[in-house]
Amino acid sequence: MELLDFLHVNSYEGFLPLAITLQAAKEYGMRFRDVEIVALNEGIMPLRYKRNVQSLCVQEQLTLLQSNVLIVGCGGLGGFVAELLTRIGVGCIRLFDGDVFEEHNLNRQIGATVQTLGKNKAQVLAERLMQINPSLHVSAYPEFFSLERHGDLLDTVDITVDALDDPEFKTVLARYTYERHMPFVHAAIAGMTLECSTNRCLEELYPSGGKGAETLLGNLSFTVACAAALQSAEVVKLLLHRPHLDQTLFMDLKEYETVFF
Amino acid sequence: MRIVVKLFAHYREGRFKVQEGDFPLGTKAADIIASLELEKTSPLGVLMVNGKHVSPDYSLREADEIALFPKIGGG
Incomplete structure (x- = not known):
């Protein structure tokens, strides 16, 4: 046959x-x-x-399977983005993180469990993702992403996801991809506040170096999951050539206030 | 001159959400940020006047609306 x-x-x-x-x-x-x-x-x-069928057609599902997404950072944002993109059917995911899971990650990072403490975040996520989608090609890089060492990789992926927690490097990566017309999806959180943008530079969000309000307010599970969900939606919209965010979306979950700028 | 100041997220705590104030001519955006001691709470992120991104040395004008957002960088 x-x-x-x-x-x-x-x-x-x-x-x-x-x-x-x-x-x-x-x-x-x-x-x-x-x-x-x-x-x-x-x-x-x-x-x-x-359960995707009324929202994604077969051709779109094939497009997702043949797409290649780079996720820089595998903590709060990166873990949920990797999970959501794998579940919807993105077929190739590259994961970067030089960190290991620590106890204070258990409050929000989907890869963090009592069993994974001390293990590399990218490698733990890769194992988890392979349990979800047997068609997935996942590459785990147990190191911090560097433009000097890994910049060439950006040419080989369809989209780069900013799941970093360092405003300075977020800004550098956004500028680098923007100048080369490489799709880039940003998000960040602090407390109950989040922001998300697509294909935008970040200098206006980060006028000064150093960390933001997260050092004061911490990072909550539902805020990071919400931001990662928005990022994942943006990735899928970009991959499927659907309309996406053209401004930065700022959301305060405390008052359910949304601002675009 | 009358200026409308809008604060977002936790900048509102102990301060206000929207407030109209009278400021001397020549007041810059940085002066308002300093007078509210916003950066004692956490670093400033987005700064807009009348919906447009500006720098802290922007000189405010009558009826301007300034919006101040904290910097958000966690992941």
Whole structure:
């Protein structure tokens, strides 16, 4: 039987279950991911994306699978962004973080568990993501991102996600990508306040060096999850060429106040 | 001259949300930031006058509306 016939015969209500993809990969000597690419090209959606279908078409799901996103920082923002992009179906994710999980990360960082304390954040996240999407290509770099050492990587990805906690490097990375017309999605939080922007420089947000209000107010779980959700939405909109933020979105969750500037 | 000052996020705590005040001619944005001691709370982020980003040495004019946001950098 040809692969396409196999996929049609074995799909379940028009969806392709994991077990059938795995069986096809073995029988036809293909990678799991390539079987899904063939299926999506044939209009068959992997079953795990069943709840995406009214919002994403098969072609868009294929676009996400063939997209490549760089996440710089794997703490609060980076952990949730990596999780959300993996779940929606982004197919290639590169993760950078030189830090290990510490006890004070447990309040908000999705990769932080009692078991992962002391382990590298990028590597822990990569393992977690592979449990979610067998088609995912994930690369973990257990080091801090540096333009000198890793700048070439920016040319190879579709979008760079700013999940850093250092305003100075956020600003440098935003400027670097902006000048090269590389898509860049920024977010930051402090207490119950967050901000998010797409393809914008950050000098106006960070007029001076040094940390911001987070040193006073800390970083709360729901604020970081909310900011990461906005960032993930922006990444998906960029990848699918849908309209995205053209201003900075500033949100205060205390009063549910939203300002664009 | 009359100036409207708007504060955001935790800058409001112990201060106000919106306040109209009378300031001497030649007042700069930096003077208002200093008079409110905002940076004793946390560093300043976005500074806008009438919806446009300006620098702290911007000289305010009658009926200007200045908006002050704290710097947010955590992740």
